[in-house]
Amino acid sequence: MHFEYNVDGGNFTRAGYASSEIKKLLKRLNVDQSIIKRTVVASYEAEVNIVAHAYSGTIYVDVFDDAIRITFKDEGPGIEDIEQAMQEGYSTASEAVREMGFGAGMGLSNIKKNADSLDITSEVDKGTTLVIEMRLNG
Amino acid sequence: MRVEDIAKVLDARIVCGEELKDYTIEVAFASDLMSDVLTLKQDHVLLITGLANTQTIRTAEMSDIRCIVFARNKKASPEMIALAVENEIALIECRYSMFRACGLLYQTGVKPIY
Numbered sequence: 001m002h003f004e005y006n007v008d009g010g011n012f013t014r015a016g017y018a019s020s021e022i023k024k025l026l027k028r029l030n031v032d033q034s035i036i037k038r039t040v041v042a043s044y045e046a047e048v049n050i051v052a053h054a055y056s057g058t059i060y061v062d063v064f065d066d067a068i069r070i071t072f073k074d075e076g077p078g079i080e081d082i083e084q085a086m087q088e089g090y091s092t093a094s095e096a097v098r099e100m101g102f103g104a105g106m107g108l109s110n111i112k113k114n115a116d117s118l119d120i121t122s123e124v125d126k127g128t129t130l131v132i133e134m135r136l137n138g
Numbered sequence: 139m140r141v142e143d144i145a146k147v148l149d150a151r152i153v154c155g156e157e158l159k160d161y162t163i164e165v166a167f168a169s170d171l172m173s174d175v176l177t178l179k180q181d182h183v184l185l186i187t188g189l190a191n192t193q194t195i196r197t198a199e200m201s202d203i204r205c206i207v208f209a210r211n212k213k214a215s216p217e218m219i220a221l222a223v224e225n226e227i228a229l230i231e232c233r234y235s236m237f238r239a240c241g242l243l244y245q246t247g248v249k250p251i252y
Binding site (some may be wrong): 012013015016019020023028033037040041043044045048101102103104106107113132 | 158170171172173174176189191192194197199200201202217225
């Protein structure tokens with residue numbers, strides 16, 4: 001199964017819509033509740049990152065028999081130093097993002113904690129691609 | 139503690155989610171930082187916050203939080219209420235400060251997470 005969702009950079013009113021749809025999808029597929037929670041928390045963090053930092057993005061969801069893969073691909077400023085960005089507390093978020101209750105530099109590390117695997121590639125001035133995978137059985 | 143009892147203790151108003159009045163919360167967490175809320179692993183969590191926007195509701199949705207108390211007269215907008223209804227989340231508006239709301243709930247035995 002394959003699904004795609006568009007994400008607008010800067011549009012905080014809609015932020016979370018895609019992750020909400022992913023949650024509904026996983027519920028319909030009878031995925032274990034604790035896996036749903038870890039998946040959608042990671043997905044929501046990544047979606048908010050696109051809204052907060054990129055110009056636009058697309059979320060690709062692939063559901064396999066034994067795993068879910070979610071790819072977050074954005075066009076944006078990219079991340080210069082991924083290792084630094086992964087550090088808890090490091091953030092380049094704007095005041096507007098902080099007013100929404102984010103931007104504390106906890107997003108990427110929380111994605112890492114919730115996902116079974118995380119891969120980030122980025123090119124400065126082009127964009128960032130983040131891939132998470134969740135195992136469905138044990 | 140039941141949602142209805144939380145509203146009673148806080149002398150507060152249930153804005154939506156009346157049907158959840160018997161839903162029981164086990165622990166509470168107070169924060170305006172949604173990033174912090176998203177790190178919680180527990181179930182049956184009550185969120186007490188001063189941050190009233192749609193991302194507060196989205197954060198609760200992703201974290202399986204079914205009840206939010208908005209402290210210090212923060213109001214839920216029609217968009218927030220619509221999103222809360224869709225996701226079966228009870229919203230409570232309370233005029234007390236976050237500190238007072240937390241104190242009262244703690245006194246009645248609601249447990250903290252950390």
